[in-house]
Amino acid sequence: MKPFALSGPIVGGTGAAHSRADIASFRGLPGHRPDIGESPAAIPANPGAELPTVDEPPLPQSSRSRFRALRGLLIRADVTAGLLTGCLAALAAGADGIGVLLLIAAMGIFLPAMSSATGLYAVDDLRRWASGITEAPTLLLICSAGSWPVYFLLDAMSAPHPTAGALSSGVGLAVIASVARALARMQVHRRPELRDRTLVVGSGQVAQRLVRRVMQHDELGLTPIGFVDDDAHSSGAFGLPNLGGLGDLGRLLQLHRVDRVMVAFSRAGHEELLACIRTCRDQGVSVDVVPRLFELLDGARKVDQIGGMPLLSLDTPSLSRGSRAAKRALDIAAAGLGLIVLSPLLAAVAALIKLESPGPVFFKQVRMGRRSNVFHLLKFRSMVVGADADKELLLDENDISDGVMFKIHRDPRVTRVGRVLRRLSFDELPQLMNVLRGEMSLVGPRPLVLPEAQALTVGWQTRRVDLRPGLTGPWQVAGRSDIPFDEMISFDYLYVSGWSLARDVEILFATVPAVLSGRGAY
Numbered sequence: 001m002k003p004f005a006l007s008g009p010i011v012g013g014t015g016a017a018h019s020r021a022d023i024a025s026f027r028g029l030p031g032h033r034p035d036i037g038e039s040p041a042a043i044p045a046n047p048g049a050e051l052p053t054v055d056e057p058p059l060p061q062s063s064r065s066r067f068r069a070l071r072g073l074l075i076r077a078d079v080t081a082g083l084l085t086g087c088l089a090a091l092a093a094g095a096d097g098i099g100v101l102l103l104i105a106a107m108g109i110f111l112p113a114m115s116s117a118t119g120l121y122a123v124d125d126l127r128r129w130a131s132g133i134t135e136a137p138t139l140l141l142i143c144s145a146g147s148w149p150v151y152f153l154l155d156a157m158s159a160p161h162p163t164a165g166a167l168s169s170g171v172g173l174a175v176i177a178s179v180a181r182a183l184a185r186m187q188v189h190r191r192p193e194l195r196d197r198t199l200v201v202g203s204g205q206v207a208q209r210l211v212r213r214v215m216q217h218d219e220l221g222l223t224p225i226g227f228v229d230d231d232a233h234s235s236g237a238f239g240l241p242n243l244g245g246l247g248d249l250g251r252l253l254q255l256h257r258v259d260r261v262m263v264a265f266s267r268a269g270h271e272e273l274l275a276c277i278r279t280c281r282d283q284g285v286s287v288d289v290v291p292r293l294f295e296l297l298d299g300a301r302k303v304d305q306i307g308g309m310p311l312l313s314l315d316t317p318s319l320s321r322g323s324r325a326a327k328r329a330l331d332i333a334a335a336g337l338g339l340i341v342l343s344p345l346l347a348a349v350a351a352l353i354k355l356e357s358p359g360p361v362f363f364k365q366v367r368m369g370r371r372s373n374v375f376h377l378l379k380f381r382s383m384v385v386g387a388d389a390d391k392e393l394l395l396d397e398n399d400i401s402d403g404v405m406f407k408i409h410r411d412p413r414v415t416r417v418g419r420v421l422r423r424l425s426f427d428e429l430p431q432l433m434n435v436l437r438g439e440m441s442l443v444g445p446r447p448l449v450l451p452e453a454q455a456l457t458v459g460w461q462t463r464r465v466d467l468r469p470g471l472t473g474p475w476q477v478a479g480r481s482d483i484p485f486d487e488m489i490s491f492d493y494l495y496v497s498g499w500s501l502a503r504d505v506e507i508l509f510a511t512v513p514a515v516l517s518g519r520g521a522y
Contacts, residue, residue: 070188071121075112077180082107085173089150093165099157106153107146107169111177114142136509137502143174182513188221196259196286199252200227200240201276206290207264211240214262225256231267246272250279263289326501327467331442335435342429349380349417349426356417359385362430368453370468375439377447378430382418383411425515431471443504444470445492456489464492467499472511 086104090096095103115121118138147170154162188194198214200207207227214222226243243252246268252258261280263273280287339346350361363381366374414422421427434440440447447469448456456462474491475483483491495503 069191069194070185073184073188074115074121074181077184078111078115078177079108081173081177081180082109082111084176085111085169088172089154089165089169090159092168093154093159093161095154095157095159095165097157099153099159103150103153103157107150107173110146110149111142111173114146115139118142136506139177139509140174140505143170143177146170146173178509178512185221185513186218192223195221195223197257198222198224198260198262199243199249199256199258200224200262200264201229201246201249201268201273202264202266203227203229203232203242204265204267207266210262210264210290215239222260225258228252229266229268230272246276249276250283253280253283253285258285260286260288263287265290323499323501327441327499327504328438330501330504331435334442335432338429339432339436342432345426346429349421349429352417353381353415357384357415365449367447367449367469368465369439369447370465372453372465374450375434377440378434380418380421380427380430382415382421382427383413384415387413428471435471439468441468441470442472443507444468444473445496446470446473446475446488452485455485463496464489466496472507474507477507477510477514 083104086107089107090100090103120135120138147166150169151162151166154165159165200211207229211224211227214220214224224240226241228244228246228249229242230245230247232242243256246266249261253261261276263277266273268276277287277289353361360381363379363383364376365379367377369375418427431440435442444467445464456464474495475488478488478491
């Protein structure tokens, strides 16, 4: 689930630092006029009325300072990626002399300059700052374009292998820049003073689900501080205080230095919600709206109009022969290259597994594949030998309450090496061989064990087997084992019904920060 963004520029969401008494007394003075965009309906009749309080951030920052910090770290990440890529290209090309320093310096300047020119530093979009998923096409274009100047520069330097250097620069820049940017975002969004203070409009099941997701995904850089609703379903039921009604919103935005408001299915009427959104946007506070039928909007890409009324268009699912061929070509190329590049790492992991505990290096498990064909999924063994036999003894400790999946935090059967492998998802690297054999894809639905697959009885759920199961997928990006089974199946259905090659590339790029953060790793 992704909130629909109706965000305006954040220009002053954290600028207010007055106490409640200051605000109340100031608004009580004769001749006081509301701030720009502050409608009379947004301010309670009694300006001195007490409202619930929440903890304030230790070092309040202005929104302008927040984005300067984000931009600064991303620029440093790009410079670092460029310098490392320059070294890699020079090494692959066999270049030497003063030209190597020139190449490294040029690469250190190239990526930040191109990122600035293409607007990668000038956005405040929630999804882009969170994971970088929407910047993937632009970043790939920059990296591809950068390989040509590298080739001509290496050729002018009379390097022995300019083609190898150019290819290394393109691939290396894409990989290193993605990782560096993911690490930069992780660092920024875990600093309390740089996180967006977020207010939720609504208090029902959708609001609770939204807050739970926000709290699970630290990389979004959001800190929920409370909710507002005229008809609260349950005060504080999901760990947040009820700060007031919709009429209090204008004052709450200033009082609590709110940076972002998320509207999640309040019982309020249409006009009341529109007034709330206008109040937020007029005060420079970003707004995200969870739309109706959000469960079906993952693949939505277009907004059409009929006589001035906007319509959100959902494309008809299409899995043509050409689309399948393009997906398979990407799988073969990427999996083959991955096995070659990662062969030293795979060998090292195999040695560590053998050294820690006796038994095979690989673990094989029967999974459900495309069109209900079963196959043996490969993993590095992360548990002691015979772990399956002990599963019955641990059923009472299952952390998943849906009655289908079986997961245990701090599973006693997992070895020390296995725990590290699971945390980094290295245990799944042997599945690249499943990809080469055509049993899996790089991106696809989650490969289910047979009991999980047999639990799917609704007709639309079977659409998930129209594509090969994936090494990664929307379930991996959303939080792996942290998401309930039924929501995971919904993710898979939406992915299959709205599949595109561009979507696969986006998910591959989003997998990097998801794995590095360790979300949902058991």
